[in-house]
Amino acid sequence: MPPVFSKSFYGLLAEFAEEFAVTRGEFAIRALKCYAKQLRAKETPVAAVLDDQSLEDYSKVQSALAKKYWKTVSPEDRKKRAAKALAARWGAKKK
Secondary structure, three states, rough: OOOOHHHHHHHHHHHHHHHHHOOOHHHHHHHHHHHHHHHHOOOOOOHHHHHHHHHHHHHHHHHHHHHHHHHHHHHHHHHHHHHHHHHHHHHOOOO
């Protein structure tokens, strides 16, 4: 099977991976995940009614609100919520 990407792509991949001190594979995976997340964000109902700048502002506000909320939650409650989420995710019941 012939190479899918050009030689310059592989050069950029190596350059960026070295700059950020990660392997080329790790950089490529992170970049793909970031790109997919960005594309998914553009398909949300909120994105359908807001322009790009408003959507970015909305995202920043939601992030700030979430951070502010989680600062009010006690460490014990965080541990309980995390255990509950893990149990739901993996199907294990912790007593």
